Amino acid sequence: MPRPRYEDAEPVQFGDDIEIYDRFGRLDKGIIQSFHPNKGPVWMLSLVGCNHERLVRFDPETCVIKHPAxxxxxxxxxxxxxxxxxxxxxxxxxxxxxxxxxxxxxxxxxxxxxxxxxxxxxxxxxxxDTQERIDADADKYYGYYWGCTGVECERCPAMIDGKKPYERLGARSCESARILDLLRRQRELDARKGGAE
CATH class of the missing domain: 2.30.30.1060 (SH3 type barrels.)
Structure with missing residues (x-):
C-alpha cells in the first residue's frame, strides 16, 4: 500500500513535521510518529505535538498534507x-x-x-515611538526603563546579543545608557516627523 503523500506527491516520512487539512479546511498538525493503514486508501497517522500523541484520519480523497510554511x-x-x-x-x-x-x-x-x-x-x-512615550520614559528610573528592577545584572532582561545596555551603547552605566537611548529615540522620532518641532 503506498505511503501517504504531500500535495506535491512527495512521500511523507517518519519524523516529518506536517499539516493536514480536511475537506472543510480545518488544520491538524504535528510530527509523524507512525502510519496505520485503515480501510481502502485511508490512513491513521500518529502525530506528536504539544506534549501528547494523537491519531489523525487521513483520506487522500478529501484531505491534503502540506509542509508547514x-x-x-x-x-x-x-x-x-x-x-x-x-x-x-x-x-x-x-x-x-x-x-x-x-x-x-x-x-x-x-x-x-x-x-x-x-x-x-x-x-x-x-x-x-511618540513624543508622549519618550517624555514619560525620560522621567523613569533606569531600572524601570530597562525592566531590570529587582533582577540580578547577570540575568539582565534588556540584554541583546549577550550585551547589557551600557555595553551595547558604549556608556559607563545603565543610567547613562538610558539617556543615550532616549536621545536616539528622539532623533529617530524627529526624523520620522520631518525634524524637531
Whole structure:
C-alpha cells in the first residue's frame, strides 16, 4: 500500500513535521510518529505535538498534507503570523496581518484599506515611538526603563546579543545608557516627523 503523500506527491516520512487539512479546511498538525493503514486508501497517522500523541484520519480523497510554511520573521526578530498587529518601520499606521507567505505580507489598516506585498524585514510588532512615550520614559528610573528592577545584572532582561545596555551603547552605566537611548529615540522620532518641532 503506498505511503501517504504531500500535495506535491512527495512521500511523507517518519519524523516529518506536517499539516493536514480536511475537506472543510480545518488544520491538524504535528510530527509523524507512525502510519496505520485503515480501510481502502485511508490512513491513521500518529502525530506528536504539544506534549501528547494523537491519531489523525487521513483520506487522500478529501484531505491534503502540506509542509508547514517557513517561519517569517519581522524586523524585531519575532515571527509574523495571521492576526498580528504590525507597524511598517518609519510609519505610524497599525496594520492587521491577514496573509503571510515567505515573499510578502498582506495586511489591512484599521480603516479596512489593504496594504499588500509588504516585506517582513520592514515590519515590527512594536508601535512607533511618540513624543508622549519618550517624555514619560525620560522621567523613569533606569531600572524601570530597562525592566531590570529587582533582577540580578547577570540575568539582565534588556540584554541583546549577550550585551547589557551600557555595553551595547558604549556608556559607563545603565543610567547613562538610558539617556543615550532616549536621545536616539528622539532623533529617530524627529526624523520620522520631518525634524524637531
Amino acid at each position: 517557513p517561519e517569517v520573521l519581522g524586523a524585531d526578530g519575532l515571527p509574523i503570523v495571521e492576526g498580528d498587529v504590525v507597524y511598517e518601520l518609519g510609519r505610524d499606521d497599525a496594520l492587521t496581518v491577514y496573509e503571510v507567505n515567505p515573499q510578502y505580507i498582506h495586511a489591512k489598516k484599521e480603516s479596512g484599506a489593504a496594504w499588500n506585498n509588504l516585506t517582513a524585514k520592514y515590519l515590527t510588532h512594536t508601535p512607533p
